[in-house]
Every structure is written in structure tokens, then in C-alpha cells.
Amino acid sequence: MNLNELLDEKVVQIYGEVITVGELCLSLLSFGALLTVFRLTFRRWLPRYFRIEEISLEEQRRTRRLTGLVFILLLAAALLPITGLNPMLYEGFTYYFRTSTLIVILAVFFAARLVDRIISRILAHNYSIKQEAMRNIAPNVEASRPPLPPRRMAQPLIYLGAVFLLFGIMDFNLSFTFATVQSSFSQLLQAVIILVGARFLVWIVSELALFPYFQNRSVDIGAQYAVNQLLKYVIYTLALLWALEVAGLKLTLLWGGAAALLVGLGLGLQQTFNDLVCGVILLSERAVEVGDVLDVDGLIGTVRKIGLRTSLVETRDNRTVILPNSKLVADKVVNWSHDELKARFTVSVGVAYGSDTELVRKILLQVAEAHPKSLKKPAPFVRFMNFGDSSLDFELFFWSREFLKIEDVRSDMRFEIDRLFRENNVTIPFPQRDVWMR
DSSP states (O other): OOHHHHHTOEEEEETTEEEEHHHHHHHHHHHHHHHHHHHHIIIIIHHHHHHHHTOOHHHHHHHHHHHHHHHHHHHHHHHGGGTTOOOEEEEOSSOEEEHHHHHHHHHHHHHHHHHHHHHHHHHHHHHHHHHHHHHHHOTTOOOSSOOOOHHHHHHHHHHHHHHHHHHHHHTOOOEEEETTEEEEHHHHHHHHHHHHHHHHHHHHIIIIISHHHHHHTTOOHHHHHHHHHHHHHHHHHHHHHHHHHHTTOOHHHHHHHHHHHHHHHHTTTHHHHHHHHHHHHHHHHOSSOTTOEEEETTEEEEEEEEOSSEEEEEETTSOEEEEEHHHHHHSOEEETTSSOSOEEEEEEEEEOTTOOHHHHHHHHHHHHHHOTTSOSSSOOEEEEEEEOSSSEEEEEEEEESOOTTHHHHHHHHHHHHHHHHHHTTOOOOOOOOOOOOO
């Protein structure tokens, strides 16, 4: 008797159900493996998870109950085939449904809930640590929109994976043909899982995995954003191609159709493609980064987001302006904060002829040195610019890091200059002209 014959040997018949040696061995092995995993889970893995993630006692009890329910259902599914208590609930031409199948469905559902609870907790804990570190590194940098909570990133992938697992266990598949593409329900589900998994992978890499590296290397916020965006585009592109291949679409046909489509749309969407290319250039060259203060044709604001086609700039009055990326690449753009987080600014003033110029110089320097937004190094200085028609023209030069609110700083200095001039009898003349008649 060979091994196959031995495994097919009838052991017992219970309620009309024949139990073979192979089924008995498989059930006993499954039962033993589940008991081993059960003991490891409750004695080692769960206590370690509770300790590391600082889980409350109430949450620990809920997690233990859910874990125990999953193992009970799996043990029942493993033992039913050898007890004879596994009647056929439905039997078709290509598909059948037993009691153990129903129990497995429940086990997978509760297992998905358990994995969702644990993974979401771990992600939320690590994400909160990252957010706190980000606030310490760059307290003034705000996100252009509130980030998605970690739970919403993990849940779709977990439950889609559970559905795919159930279809595999039940051997359920529905094939169909659309045009010349032959596919099936499971293939479409795999394609969706790939796309959702790519979204989750992008979040893990950009929000958690790369952050310790950025911290250790002291990478600035703008460079972090550029690296994350480029990685996102690469991952999404590869995932899309993989999903199309899995769904049954031949990529050779796709490339041929895409080439013809690009030729047809090239003229009509030339500017759009230009903006797309400029978006990649901005992210790779990093001439403009998130958090930079720009002056674009008189529009001054902070870069909040660099997208693939457009960028978002928040102005001084908290308005968000959407700029095409080609404007940031091709046009003249003044980046106040690209190399250094300080710039030189000026305040101009004229005094009457006959005024004490040294006193004027002293007052202007006093104003600049006293203002909290004016840097001490480099030190401010004063230039006697010109002998004007009606006044002696001076210019106060100072450095500041207050790019967006620099007009408020200048206004404060002008108020203080006017006050000190009045106290010291320094006159600011108004334009006048003498006309001599003969």
C-alpha cells in the first residue's frame, strides 16, 4: 500500500460522513498547530504588544477576547471534518458550502477585525511620535490639508485581503470577457488590492519609514517633501501597471494605444504636459521647496504643496493661490528662503536740510537694533543716499527672517522713527518747490 492509498483509507463513518486517514491527520495537525500558536500568542506576543504600545487594561481585555474568539472558531473549523458534524449546507455544480465554511468565514472576519485593531494601534502610536517630532523640528510648517488617520490607511487593505482570502478558501471565482480582455472577479479584486496596497505602502514609506533617516541626516522639510513625492509617483506608476497586468490587460496593447493617444492629445494638452514635466523638475532640482517664501510677479506667499501639475501658494492674507508648475520653472521667481532663512530689507526716510545727520544715523540704528524681528548679525547699517530736492535722503538696512510679515516690521520701525524724530526735533519735510518771478 502506497502513501496515497494509506491517506485515502477509510477510518470511520459518522452520520454518513466518511473520515479518511488523510483528513484525520490534517485535522489533528491543524489542531496542534493552532494550539501552539494560541499559547505563543497569549503568553508571548500579546503581552509584548501590550507593553510596547502601552495598551490600557480595558483595551487589553477586548483584544484578548477577540483573539480567543478567533482561535475558538479556527479550532472548531479544524475539528468539524472529523466529528461528522460538518453537513453540506449548499451544493452546486462547481461550488459547495459546509458548516465549517461558515465558521471559517466568521473566523476570517473576526481575524480581520483583530489585525485591524492591532495594526491601527501600532501605526497610530508611531505616527503620533513622528508628528510630535515634526512639531519640534518645524513648528511653523503647517500641512496644506489635515492628514488621513492611520486607521483609514490600513483598514481597506486588511478587509480586502480578508475577502480575497475567503474567495480562495471557498474556491469562488467568476470569469467574464470584456471586449478582447478575459478576466475574472478574483483578478479584479487582486488589482484593487494592489492599488490599495500601493497607497498604504506610500503612506508607510513617506510618513514612517523614511522619517528616522531624515532625522539622522538633518534633511530639511522641503527635501523630505520632494523625496516623498517622487517615491509616491514611482510606486503608484508601478502599482498601476502591475494592477492592469493582473486584471488581464496586456501591456503591449496598452503601450501601443498610449502612443497613439499621446500623439493625438499632444497638441491639445501641450501646456498640461509642460506643467507635468515642470512638476517633476521642481521635485528633482529642488529650486523651490515646500515652506519656501516666493515672490512671483508681485505675489508673495509660502509654498504649501508641490503637486505633479500645480503648486499651492498661501499668501500673506491667508488666500491659497494655485499656480501651474511651468510658471515656477520658466518665469522669474524670487525665492526669499532658498539658501538662507534671512534676507535684507530697507526703510527709507528723508529729513530736512540742516538736520544733524549723525543724530539721524544714531536714531535709525537704535530703531533697527531695538526691534525683535531685526537680526543682530549681520548688524543693521544706515546709508546717506542722496541730497534730494526737499530732503536729505537716508536708508536703513536690516536683516530679518520675517519674510511674510515684513511689512508689519517696516511699519513698526516707521512708527518708532517718527516718535524719536519728534522727541529729538528732527523734521521730516514735505515736498516743496520755490518759484522765483522776475
